Amino acid sequence: xxxxxxxxxxxxxxxxxxxxxxxxxxxxxxxxxxxxxxxxxxxxxxxxxxxxxxxxxxxxxxxxxxxxxxxxxxxxxxxxxxxxxxxxxxxxxxxxxxxxxxxxxxxxxxxxx
Amino acid sequence: xxxxxxxxxxxxxxxxxxxxxxxxxxxxxxxxxxxxxxxxxxxxxxxxxxxxxxxxxxxxxxxxxxxxxxxxxxxxxxxxxxxxxxxxxxxxxxxxxxxxxxxxxxxxxxxxxxxxxxxxxxxxxxxxxxxxxxxxxxxxxxxxxxxxxxxxxxxxxxxxxxxxxxxxxxxxxxxxxxxxxxxxxxxxxxxxxxxxxxxxxxxxxxxxxxxxxxxxxxxxxxxxxxxxxxxxxxxxxxxxxxxxxxxxxxxxxxxxxxxxxxxxxxxxxxxxxxxxxxxxxxxxxxxxxxxxxxxxxxxxxxxxxxxxxxxxxxxxxxxxxxxxxxxxxxxxxxxxxxxxxxxxxxxxxxxxxxxxxxxxxxxxxxxxxxxxxxxxxxxxxxxxxxxxxxxxxxxxxxxxxxxxxxxxxxxxxxxxxxxxxxxxxxxxxxxxxxxxxxxxxxxxxxxxxxxxxxxxxxxxxxxxxxxxxxxxxxxxxxxxxxxxxxxxxxxxxxxxxxxxxxxxxxxxxxxxxxxxxxxxxxxxxxxxxxxxxx
Numbered sequence: 167x168x169x170x171x172x173x174x175x176x177x178x179x180x181x182x183x184x185x186x187x188x189x190x191x192x193x194x195x196x197x198x199x200x201x202x203x204x205x206x207x208x209x210x211x212x213x214x215x216x217x218x219x220x221x222x223x224x225x226x227x228x229x230x231x232x233x234x235x236x237x238x239x240x241x242x243x244x245x246x247x248x249x250x251x252x253x254x255x256x257x258x259x260x261x262x263x264x265x266x267x268x269x270x271x272x273x274x275x276x277x278x279x
Numbered sequence: 280x281x282x283x284x285x286x287x288x289x290x291x292x293x294x295x296x297x298x299x300x301x302x303x304x305x306x307x308x309x310x311x312x313x314x315x316x317x318x319x320x321x322x323x324x325x326x327x328x329x330x331x332x333x334x335x336x337x338x339x340x341x342x343x344x345x346x347x348x349x350x351x352x353x354x355x356x357x358x359x360x361x362x363x364x365x366x367x368x369x370x371x372x373x374x375x376x377x378x379x380x381x382x383x384x385x386x387x388x389x390x391x392x393x394x395x396x397x398x399x400x401x402x403x404x405x406x407x408x409x410x411x412x413x414x415x416x417x418x419x420x421x422x423x424x425x426x427x428x429x430x431x432x433x434x435x436x437x438x439x440x441x442x443x444x445x446x447x448x449x450x451x452x453x454x455x456x457x458x459x460x461x462x463x464x465x466x467x468x469x470x471x472x473x474x475x476x477x478x479x480x481x482x483x484x485x486x487x488x489x490x491x492x493x494x495x496x497x498x499x500x501x502x503x504x505x506x507x508x509x510x511x512x513x514x515x516x517x518x519x520x521x522x523x524x525x526x527x528x529x530x531x532x533x534x535x536x537x538x539x540x541x542x543x544x545x546x547x548x549x550x551x552x553x554x555x556x557x558x559x560x561x562x563x564x565x566x567x568x569x570x571x572x573x574x575x576x577x578x579x580x581x582x583x584x585x586x587x588x589x590x591x592x593x594x595x596x597x598x599x600x601x602x603x604x605x606x607x608x609x610x611x612x613x614x615x616x617x618x619x620x621x622x623x624x625x626x627x628x629x630x631x632x633x634x635x636x637x638x639x640x641x642x643x644x645x646x647x648x649x650x651x652x653x654x655x656x657x658x659x660x661x662x663x664x665x666x667x668x669x670x671x672x673x674x675x676x677x678x679x680x681x682x683x684x685x686x687x688x689x690x691x692x693x694x695x696x697x698x699x700x701x702x703x704x705x706x707x708x709x710x711x712x713x714x715x716x717x718x719x720x721x722x723x724x725x726x727x728x729x730x731x732x733x734x735x736x737x738x739x740x741x742x743x744x745x746x747x748x749x750x751x752x753x754x755x756x757x758x759x760x761x762x763x764x765x766x767x768x769x770x771x772x773x774x775x776x777x778x779x780x781x782x783x784x785x786x787x788x789x790x791x792x793x794x795x796x797x798x799x800x801x802x803x804x805x806x807x808x809x810x811x812x813x
Contacts, residue, residue, distance in 0.1 A: 181800075182795050190799060193803070194798070194802060197802060204374075204378055205375070212539055216368075216535040219364055219517045220517070220522075220528050223516060223517050223518040226517050227515070233501035233515060237515075237516065237517050238363075238515070244370070248373070248374060249570070252373075252377060252565075256566055259562060267803045270799070270803045271804050275805055
């Protein structure tokens with residue numbers, strides 16, 4: 167890591183140019199195509215859980231194994247889904263986002279010096 | 280929290296000794312960490328030199344407050360399943376931070392939320408607005424923590440006299456100010472890392488201990504807890520707390536939404552993303568935080584039911600600290616005074632670390648946004664002046680926290696935490712999301728969503744049953760409530776999103792060109808603040 171600033175910071179034209187590039191458009195599309203649907207998905211899944219726990223007491227109280235009921239299983243599944251989505255995102259970001267982002271960044275910062 | 284006397288059988292001297300040991304050890308670490316704290320970047324963001332795992336642990340330390348630890352374990356012990364719902368909201372919320380906020384924020388800002396807004400908007404008004412909501416959230420959260428400290432004092436140290444409790448609150452406040460003044464963000468971060476490690480290790484040990492008693496069989500533990508509570512499964516099924524009426528059900532829905540959307544708008548959480556060198560490390564931080572926080576909440580589930588099974592819900596409800604005494608009573612039942620002393624010290628350490636994190640965030644926001652950029656218009660003679668202002672602000676905030684903690688000691692403070700989350704979800708989150716993802720967003724929109732969200736949330740709380748009209752209200756003698764819910768999120772969050780949109784389209788200011796630069800920077804990290812080398 168270094169603290170040196172680029173001697174000529176990229177001007178507005180550079181940003182607009184990068185913004186219009188096919189590479190950047192691809193990066194943005196990949197990011198948005200993952201995070202927006204995933205956000206809708208996990209929020210819907212969470213709200214489903216909250217609404218069931220709030221209003222469907224009978225259903226959530228049904229015993230599954232021993233003293234463990236559907237409500238508890240649903241709750242624990244929220245933990246599982248959170249961990250799984252985290253893992254999926256990290257894998258996706260490492261493979262699909264970081265390489266393009268790194269390249270664009272190096273182009274901008276390298277070109278400015 | 281309303282605690283009257285100490286846990287029977289506990290040894291206040293032992294509890295104080297273990298806590299004293301924690302304070303001494305962390306102060307040594309803080310003084311060592313302070314040697315390299317020189318610039319504003321060192322003071323506010325620890326030179327951006329923490330690794331993802333370190334920062335993730337610190338985030339867990341910052342996030343898992345006494346309310347999480349004592350409150351949730353207690354709620355599960357007394358109300359059963361409904362207490363579990365809090366844990367889930369607090370955890371799932373981290374996905375918002377991971378997917379939408381952490382990395383983009385790290386790439387576009389320096390120290391505060393105001394930086395992100397100021398990137399393309401008119402600096403002075405948006406920084407003033409961001410600082411206002413940051414200070415509001417921090418203040419509500421801080422007061423809740425300090426009032427909780429007062430309750431803990433009587434519960435764990437056996438100090439019942441008002442003067443004695445006030446002295447202990449003052450000591451907690453002074454230690455916290457020392458952390459912040461001396462250690463800056465680096466020292467505070469180490470305190471949070473140490474606290475998170477102790478908290479998670481302690482709850483893990485107790486979890487294994489409890490499960491061990493039931494042959495590592497969760498079903499057996501649940502059965503035993505339920506049997507002790509009367510055998511009708513009330514503790515295992517949802518609805519014990521929030522199923523009472525249609526209003527309470529709606530209240531729960533409102534709370535659930537505020538919890539899941541509030542976390543990514545909490546200023547002390549946002550600021551932690553600036554302590555790492557890159558966006559990728561910010562991502563790793565959140566992953567570590569999610570794992571640690573998730574495990575912790577799984578442990579509290581076992582501890583809550585363990586307390587119900589081993590101590591008994593009724594004993595807990597009738598204990599001095601009611602719900603909050605569940606975890607300490609369980610510790611005592613399992614490991615005697617020594618484990619109780621350890622858990623008591625961890626509970627104090629928790630308050631100390633959370634309060635320190637809030638104080639540094641609020642002081643940074645004031646010094647960086649208000650002093651340096653609004654009052655001095657960005658023309659501060661040297662960065663040292665800004666840090667000096669931040670240090671003075673930290674002292675003022677610390678003093679306010681001590682006085683507020685002493686005054687609010689016997690108040691019902693649960694609504695303060697709900698208020699902090701509701702403001703964060705209403706005023707901050709819409710503004711941050713619009714700013715990062717919507718190219719048309721402009722200064723007017725940001726001001727409408729922040730001030731509008733803040734006002735709507737506070738007005739709804741003031742006229743809610745949390746403040747007046749019921750036996751458990753803050754003001755019991757009067758009734759001026761007209762809003763039926765304790766938690767305003769269900770109304771205030773959509774209203775704030777709407778105001779942010781309306782304010783934007785009503786203004787002719789167009790910042791799309793500047794947004795291009797911001798979007799490139801936020802997605803690629805080009806030109807982002809780098810770590811400093813020492």
